[in-house]
Amino acid sequence: MSGRKKxxxxxxxxxxxxxxxxxxxxxxxxxxxxxxxxxxETDLHVLADRDVSLQVKDxxxxxxxxxxxxxxxxxxxxxxxxxxxxxxxxxxLIREMLQxxxxxxxxxxxAVAGVVAGNVGKALVADxxxxxxxxNGGDIYLHRNVDATIAIFAGQSPLSYNVGIQxxxxxxxxxxxxxSGSVGHSLSFGDADSVTVxxxxxxxxxxxxxxxxxxxxxxNDRKVAISTAxxxxxxxxxxxxxxxxxxxxxGAAGDIELVRLQ
Numbered sequence: 001m002s003g004r005k006k007x008x009x010x011x012x013x014x015x016x017x018x019x020x021x022x023x024x025x026x027x028x029x030x031x032x033x034x035x036x037x038x039x040x041e042t043d044l045h046v047l048a049d050r051d052v053s054l055q056v057k058d059x060x061x062x063x064x065x066x067x068x069x070x071x072x073x074x075x076x077x078x079x080x081x082x083x084x085x086x087x088x089x090x091x092x093l094i095r096e097m098l099q100x101x102x103x104x105x106x107x108x109x110x111a112v113a114g115v116v117a118g119n120v121g122k123a124l125v126a127d128x129x130x131x132x133x134x135x136n137g138g139d140i141y142l143h144r145n146v147d148a149t150i151a152i153f154a155g156q157s158p159l160s161y162n163v164g165i166q167x168x169x170x171x172x173x174x175x176x177x178x179x180s181g182s183v184g185h186s187l188s189f190g191d192a193d194s195v196t197v198x199x200x201x202x203x204x205x206x207x208x209x210x211x212x213x214x215x216x217x218x219x220n221d222r223k224v225a226i227s228t229a230x231x232x233x234x235x236x237x238x239x240x241x242x243x244x245x246x247x248x249x250x251g252a253a254g255d256i257e258l259v260r261l262q
Contacts, residue, residue, distance in 0.1 A: 032131065039064060042116060047133040052124055059120045066091045067112070080107040093119055096203045104207035104236055106214075114139045114177050114206025121173070121202075141202050143173035150176050151261050154193035154245040163250065165198065165243065166257045174240070175202020179213035192216035192246045195229070198256065199239040208236050216246055226251040 035046045035053035039060045046056050070090060071078045077094075083102040087095065094108075097115050101108040113136045121134040121141035134141040142148060148167050154160040165176065178196045195213040199205035215229035216222075226244045230253040233242045241254025252258060 032133070043137065044117065044120065045135040046120070046124075047131075048124060048129050049131045050129065052129060052132075055124065055127070056120055059123050060116065063093055063116055063119055066093055070094050077108055080109075082107055084108055096201070097207075100201065100203035100207040103204055103238060104211040106207050106211045108207075110210040111203040111207040113137050114141075114175055115203040117141045118175055118202035125173070139175070139177040139202065139206050141173065141175055142167065145169055148172070149259060149261075152178065152194055152196050152243060152245065155180060157193040157245050158248055159245050159250055160193070162261055163243070163245070164259045164261045165196065166259045173200075175199050175205035177202060177205040177209045179209035192226075192229075192244055194243075194245045196243045197233075197239050198241050198254075201238060204236075204238050208233070208239050208242075211236070212242060212244070216244065222246045222249040223251075 032047040032049060033051050035048070035051060035056060037044045037046060037053055037056045037060060039057060042060050042064060044056060044060065046052060077084065083105060084098055084107070086098050086102070090098070093115055096119075097108040097111045100111040100115070104110065117134040117136035117139055118141045121132050121143055124132050124134075125143055131145050132141070132143050138153075140150065142150070146169055149164045150167070151161050151164040167174065176196065176198050178194050180192065180194050192213050195209050195216065197205040197209040197212065199208065212229045212233055215232055216225045226246060226249060229244055230242060230251050233239060233253055239254065241252065241256035243252045243256060243258065244250065
């Protein structure tokens with residue numbers, strides 16, 4: 001029996017039909033049980049060592065209810081594009097979003113997809129699930145016992161699906177989130193094809209990806225814009241690394257192991 005670790009590739013986003021989540025058909029790791037859970041606007045793809053679909057649905061309903069109730073009392077939470085003050089009385093999920101927004105310099109809703117995926121994943125692990133991947137619109141909570149590689153989709157860029165981020169089992173759990181000015185439905189004021197952020201906190205990774213994505217497009221020179229965004233990333237405490245792709249130009253910073261994919 002070989003002592004070599006298994007590896008897995010998770011396709012991050014799809015080059016076409018993103019709305020239909022066709023990229024989920026590309027996920028490798030057949031030993032895990034796949035579940036699709038949809039509640040309202042939340043659409044999760046969960047891979048775990050057992051069927052967790054009913055459990056995930058209950059978790060999503062609970063977390064969505066927390067969000068909806070908080071927004072009813074605090075409408076600015078949903079609409080603000082700027083950081084909001086912390087709220088010690090808020091549920092943990094809300095406090096996590098407020099902190100991520102503050103750390104990244106954006107509104108708290110920039111972290112919503114990541115925080116839902118992360119809280120679902122952590123709750124499953126706390127309940128005894130050994131391995132789990134939770135994907136929410138391309139934002140990923142990654143908790144595996146083997147090495148894994150996440151391929152980055154970058155719209156029409158020739159680098160799309162040709163570059164991946166490799167993780168050793170010791171680097172997980174973690175969050176891997178992408179913001180794009182050319183793909184997907186998330187609000188972005190930038191023109192990057194992809195800004196992928198890795199962090200221990202998936203809420204922070206989500207918020208930081210949005211913040212750094214907003215930096216791309218402020219300068220017509222792609223190399224200068226990417227360099228500026230990467231330099232700014234050093235100010236966001238808590239992120240491990242960043243990969244930015246804009247057309248045929250790519251830049252990376254931090255503790256990131258890039259691999260070429262076939």
